[in-house]
Amino acid sequence: MFRGILFAFIGGACITLQGVANSRISHDIGTWQAATVTQFTGFIMALLIYLFVRDGDLGGFRKVKPLYLAGGAFGAVIIYTEVTAIQTIGVTFTISALLIAQLCVTFMIDAFGWFGRTKSKMGAPQLIGLVMMIGGVLIMKL
Known part of the structure; x- marks a missing residue:
């Protein structure tokens, strides 16, 4: 790990x-x-x-x-x-937005088992974590 x-x-x-x-x-x-x-x-x-x-x-x-x-x-x-x-x-906001986009897409890949991946249980804790990251980036940008 x-x-x-x-x-x-x-x-x-x-x-x-x-x-x-x-x-x-x-x-x-x-x-x-x-x-x-x-x-x-x-x-x-x-x-x-x-x-x-x-x-x-x-x-x-x-x-x-x-x-x-x-x-x-x-x-x-x-x-x-x-x-x-x-x-x-700018660099900071770009990388932050890229990471959020990556997390959103990987969330969907894991949840739906796209690209031959085994479906993973994605529930409220994972969604809350994603929303918190988005909130953190928005706060950082303000």
Whole structure:
């Protein structure tokens, strides 16, 4: 469990750092250009790590549903929307809003068992926690 929490914190920090860097790149060369550079450098990094680690089977791609293989395409939308939001409403409010959006979508994924996930019981305590987070972000923004 500790390892999962640690990786979540590292991932969250990297998302924030990437958003700020992308915003700066976007300011210099344009938002879609920033998305292109980010996606390309991410691909190169992932490819290099794969070449050294080789922890998977490339033949496994045939087993994955095409919808899931398109998941990387969300990255371009994420970068564009995050950069635009950072430039419009600032880093703190953007990341807060992103987290709330993630929680709302993951709440629905868990509750309804989308994407082959096992349904999780999502009740009043989870909903109250989500509403409290939204309230906290609104208070922080005021």
